[in-house]
Amino acid sequence: MSDTAFPTSAKVVVIGAGIVGNCLVGHLARLGWEDIVLLDKGPLPNPGGSTGHASNFIFPVDHNKEMALLGVQSANQYRDLNMSVDSGGIEVARTQERMNELERRMTSAMAWGVEAKMLTPAEVKELVPFINEDVIMGGFYCPTVSVVDSLETGTVMRKEAAEKAGLQTFANTEVLDLITEDDPVPGMSQIKAVVTDKGTIETEYVVIACGVWSNRIANMADTYIPLVPAVHQMADVGPMDVLVETNNEIGYPIVRDMDTFCYERQSAGSMEVGSYGHRAILHHPDEIPSNEEAALSPTEMPFTQDDFDPQMETAIELMDMLGDAEIKYAINGLLSLTPDAMPCLGELPDVRNLWSAAAVWVKEGPGMAQVVAEWMTYGYPRVIDPHASDISRFYDDEKSDEHIWARADEHFIKTYGIVHPSEQWESRRGLKESSLKAQTDALGAEYFTARVWERPHWYASNADLVERYGIAEREVEWDNRWWSPIIDAEHLNLRENAGMIDLTAFQIFDLTGPGAVEFAEYLSVNKVDKPVGTSTYTPWLTPDGGFHSDLTMLRLGDDHIRVVTGAFDGGRDEAWVKKYMPRDGSVTFTNRTEDYVTIGLWGPNAPAILGQITDADLSHEGSPYGSVRSVMIATAGGDVSTDIFRISYVGDTGWEIYIPWADAPAVWDAIAAAGADHGCRPTGAGVYAVGGRVEKGYRLMGAELESEYNPVEAGLARPKVKAADFIGKEAYLAAREAGPAAIMCTLAIEDLHDSQGRKRFIQGGNAPILTDDGERITYSHGRVSVVTTAGNGPSYGKYLCLGYLPVEMAEIGNTFKVMYMNELFPATIVATTGSAFDPEDTRLKGEYAFAPQAPPTLRCGDCSAVPANERSTMKILVCVKRVPAPGAKINVTEDGQAVDAAHLGFTTSPHEECALEEAVQISERDGGEVTVLTLGPVEAEEQLRYAASVGAHKIILVPTDGSAWDPQRTATALTEAIQQAEEANGVPFDLVFMGNESADSGGFQVGVRVAHKLGRPIVNGIKGVVPGDGSVTANRAIDGGFEVYEVPTPAVLGILEGINLPRYPTMKGRLASKKAEMNTAEIDAAAGGQGLVTLHRPPEQESNTEILGTDESAAVAIVDLLEEIGVLS
Amino acid sequence: MTLLVILEHDRGKWSEANDEALTAARLLAGDMGTDVHAVLIGDGGLDLAGQAAAGGAAVVHNVTAPMLTDFGPEAFGESVVQLVAAESPAAVMAVGTSRGNEVMAHVAARMDLPFVANCTTITPGDGMWSMTRIQWGGSLLEDATLDSGDGPKLVSFGHHAVVAEPAPAPGAGTVQDFSPNLDESLARTIVKGRDVQEAGVTLSTAPVVVSGGRGVGSAEGFEQLEELAGLLGGRVGCSRAVTNLGWRNHTDQVGQTGTRIAPEIYIATGISGAIQHWVGAMASKRILAINTDREANMVVKADYAVIADLHKVVPAITAEIKKRKGL
Secondary structure, eight states, X not given: OOXXXXXXXXXXXXXXXXXXXXXXXXXXXXXXXXXXXXXXXXXXXXXXXGGGGOOOEEOOOOSSHHHXXXXXXXXXXXXXXXXXXXXXXXXXXXXXXXXXXXXXXXXXXXXXXXXXXXXXXXXXXXXXXXXXXXXXXXEEEETTOEEEOHHHHHHHHHHXXXXXXXXXXXXSOOEEEEEEEEOSSTTXXXXXXXXXXXXXXXXXXXXXXXXGGHHHHHHHTTOOOOOEEEEEEEEEEEOOHHHHTTOSSOOXXXXXXXXXXXXXXXXXXXXXXXXXXXOOOBOOGGGSOOTTTOSSBTTEEEOOHHXXXXXXXXXXXXXXXXXXXXXXXXXXXXXXXXXXXXXXXXXXXXXXTEEEEESOOGGGHHHHHHHHHHHHHHSSOSSOOOTTTBGGGOOGGGSSHHHHHHHHHHHHTTTTSOOOTTOXXXXXXXXXXXXXXXXXXXXXXXXXXXXXXXXXXXXXXXXXXXXXXXXXXXXXXXXXXXXXXXXXXXXXXXXXXXXXXXXXTOEEEEEESXXXXXXXXXXXXXXXXXXXXXXXXXXXXXXXXXXXXXXXXXXEETTEEEEEEOTTTHHHHHHHHHHHSXXXXXXXXXXXXXXXXXXEEESTTHHHHHHHHOOSOOSTTTSOTTBEEEEEEEETTEEEXXXXXXXXSSSSSEEEEEEEGGGHHHHHHHHHHHHGGGTEEEEOHIIIIIIHHHHHTXXXXXXXXXXXXXXXXXXXXXXXXXXXXXXXXXXXXXXXXXXXSEEEEEEEXXXXXOTTSOBXXXXXXXXXEEOTTOOBOEETTTEEOBEEEEEEETTTTEEEEEEEEEGGGOOTTOEEEEEETTEEEEEEEEEESSOSSSTTOTTTTTOOOSXXXXXXXXXXXXXXXXXXXXXXXXXXXXXXXXXXXOOSOOXXXXXXXXXXXXXXXXXXXXXXXXXXXXXXXXXXXXXXXXXXXXXXXXXGHHHHHHHHHTTOSEEEEXXXXXXXXXXXXXXXXXXXXXXXXXXXXXXXXXXXXXXXXXTTTOOSOHHHHHHHHHTOOXXXXXXXXXXXXXXXXXXXXXXXXXXXXXEESSEEEEEOTTSSOOOOOBHHHXXXXXXXXXXXXXXXXXXXXXXXXXXXXXXXOOOOOEEEESSXXXXXXXXXXXXXXXXXX | OXXXXXXXXXXXXXXXXXXXXXXXXXXXXXXXXXXXXXXXXXXXXXXXXXXXXXXXXXXXXXXXXXXXXXXXXXXXXXXXXXXXXXXXXXXXXXXXSHHHHHHHHHHHHHHTOOEEEEEEEEEOOSSOEEEEEEEXXXXXXXXXXXXXXTSOEEEEEETTTSOOOOOXXXXXXXXXXXXXXXXXXXXXXXXXXXXXXXXXXXXXXXXXXXXXXXXXXXXXXXHHHHHHHXXXXXXEEEOHHHHHTTSSOGXXXXXXXXXXXXXXXXXXXXXXXXXXXXXXXXXXXXXXXXXXXXXOHHHHHOSEEEESOHHHHHHHHHHHHHXXXXX
16 A cells, blocks of 8 residues: 555556556566556455455466466466465366366376376375265376465565565556557557546556456557456355364365366365356446445356356265355356457557556466566566467457457356367357358368468368378367368378468568568568568567567568468567557558458469469479569459469468459469369368478477577578577577577377277377476476477378477487377477478479378255154244345435446345344244245345245245335235235244344334234344244343343244344255245235435545554554543543 | 424433434424424333423323333334324324334334334425435435325434434423323233343443454454453444354444444444444444555544554554553
């Protein structure tokens, strides 16, 4: 907390003091930043964001490299701060499919160096004795799963920042606006200031780290952070003896029951049960209540019981003891979801110096905070390459609420799902389609997405090739998923004849203007300033000399460079260009992606095919490798002007042909017609993106190329370094000087058979490469050898993997083991930085000497089950009222007729909750039946079912029209309902319990009126009830004691809170309450003489609190005050 | 035209709420253009007639009957009903203490007339009255209307909503005895006995209340508050969160559904100040909040605050007091 005046300027303002914001300021301080201001609109230490109710555990194993490494790194940061306890964690499997997934987890654990072990059900039970081992098939155990204190961590990091860098923190300070100023680059602006409700801060940098509110803040700067607040349900169940006995916050390992989408985590004496199994419940940020409006906190929203019930049932299956314990606390907790389930980190692509650190979980909080801090300091993070989390990855189509909601809706339930590495999206397809769509549709294209672009992955029309080349389906279903034998067939056909590939998804940017070439030089490692008509294939490096981009640049004119990059990197690359572009107007950026369609044509017959539709010189003199030429192509509709670029990513001769968008279909048809006699087939990205390149060892940005590798290691270093300066030059020169720590190699799998004799085909990246003895291979800076790309090399004849191996091991012929699904497969290095297939690149040169080779996944609240006890036939009726559950403030609807319950949950009025508990206790102790009656809107059924879940036997609703009824009207209707119920029972209720007064309207009279109409005695203010024979002894609370009444029954009593401590429902109770039969009594009554005009809040008083001090020395001033008042006798 | 104001006493002991009642009655009667008639019910009431007169009552109705030896809501209610039948007042009012509202509710039920409870201001009229009343214990206000047809207006003022003031001039205080005819059955809700659990200062009468919220951290954590309260001759209170956690008894709970306090000073430690709690504390003459959160509701509303950890400040206050007292 700061005592200083509100600052008017700062170097960096961080918005949001959750785990990310707090760790971020700590990391910035460590990196030497000063003049840092941290703001949050909520109070500290818990401002009410997702951190405040997080489950706080870290399961470090993830299939995704970024998430896994940052998870481990974050867990270690928590450990370093002493904010962590290793509880261990077990993922249990109920199905064989999950068991397979656990083997996959073991493999990822090996990749990232996390200790892990597979357990039998009996072994699981040894660690978690209260588990029902009959429903599980096994478990995946990680002893280093940890539980952390994210709130305290935040406090400590803030403190560190305050001590090191003079961090100023202002809680309860709301950001109202972000001020930006236009940047010379069109479409861009620059952050200038933050406007808060305490004043405006001019600042150089701003970081948005406010979780679910991040997009709302981003909107203030006219930009967008694609995330949506979503619900994750959690319930606290307990206490349970076996947990209490551990005398520990957490004594048992955390259990993830992913087949049922649940986790169970001990929390002192209780069990926190969390669920990711319900429908995705998404909220608009504007629906999130403020700190004052919220009953608990803004991100702890009222629990929706129906969504949790299926999870409760399955949780009880796994842990029977959960069924009888009380549900003390349950919320719909809010967290952030993004369209692709990866976080949003980095500089906003359209607002300079405005940074995002959003959609981050507690388990990666410290690590991702470090990522952003390093990014801000060094120009790119050092700890890891965050390319999958980079906020600039999104295309415009992904930045809409519609898109985020649809995708979040789709992937939420996959949080604990089994997701195949190649799994495709179902929702929001067809966002960007080529002008070739009609043709590719007609050819039976199977489309995969490349971010927003639809890209044919293989073509059903090539099914005949499968037989021709004798390609088999894969044995194990998982390996067959999102794959087709057609891919291998298309591959072989391309290498034998030719393939034409729809590459419309290429991202094309033009850099023009007098400064374009110089700027392009500055971005690139390799020389760009070459003759017009030539091209440069080059990486773009980070300031530390690692890969940021890998693309081609075509010199189309003296002042015209065309950048061509892949669909997955278009966003990041565009952002990089705009970040570094000169601001003096000498360079203009134009996105030409939708101006051109790229068709690739490669194979031995490619020159012949193209030669039929163009007169241009296609020889190696006329169209040398790396050249780009403007040529006319003859189509049915006339000649079309195109650019042909002789390059190949598949390792066979041919071109990328750039065609104006509208003309592309005609050119496609022309190529297809010309190719018909040459065996040319449409060929998908299955070949282009994997098969072709894996045989050639061609690297892919995001797989082989990441910021942790440099061109020397990737085998992309050229003999000389250009004289011109470029980003990362110094680091690159040092790397060349130092030599590589690792080399990129191609490994061939020698034997595909697993321990069950089935052929396996390694899917996805990150399969660990181990020594022959099965040991992990790590080298400098804790890097580890894993497979970066795996795919079949049909022409080569073996299944191939690319991966980095330490220099001393990287020799052709060396043998290793590659782990896949927890089994080891022997592999041999067949190439280092060169190509396994056609290592002399004869095909690229157009020399075709050989034919293609053979082809190389209430204590007992059970309503209906427990009949009324036989010991006594006492009947008790409890009248309850449904009231809002408010927080620190009450708001009124616009028409002034009711409390604005938009952000509030509802509850039973407090006195009545106790009355109900009392009735249930009596019925349990002495026998009898409890009926609960409410007069209210139809939603009041919620209160009746709650009553049933804590022990009520019968429930009755008298529905109103939703408006508030005056006391006379209410009493008349209630009386009639009671009489109806008594008639049905055949006897009067021995006791009727009313609340002393309702929490909201507080009229203090309904109970009395009802009693009088029933002709029965009533006493209010009751805090003790002892039923007798024909009478009841009732204690009424008075100051300092009790008045004792003895009232003949049937009687009515007005009960006060404090008579008991109401129980929480048990899970069984909740489930049973859903089946309870509710009677509805349609009763109305005439309005009484009290009328509502309007509701309003009392006038706000000016706060003029006198602060006597900020530490214990204020005691002196306090005692002075006490003396002054005269209480210091 | 008369305004009947029901005064409260515990077997002859004047309730301080009566001062508020008479103040409110004088104002209301003034607006109505009527006299104030005080009503004292049951044994011991007569001794208080003089105080009622001092408070401005023109007439004091001394309501007695054999059954009225002690409080009984039905008997009291019926007595008032019969008095109303005899006197035909334009209105009957009380202060909304527990008993006050209860008796008025019985009157209303028996006469089947509307009753508007816990008003802060009342504007009488010829036919319909308008008023502002309390909802949510005082966190919300309701503007309402009261139409009683031919019957008297039945209202109560919120306890502590009206500040007691001495009457500018005493009333005549003419005592009129009234003996209602009470059916035996009404005795069923007469107090049978009392169970005095503690003598002396209670939470609602303590001059100093030291409260703890969730920030205290545990039941044991309240020991330091007990010590401080003891030194100041006060009582320990707590928030509803604390009661629900089982750290303190409900009898210590300050709040809308707990006890309303009105001490000379209320020291609230580690309490955020949700509205539920605030309404129980707001009648305190002074409030000192001790909290690490400067923006907590309690701090914002308090007269004084110390922004620091209560676990450090409370022992420091205790030490300072002991020092000055030479303990």
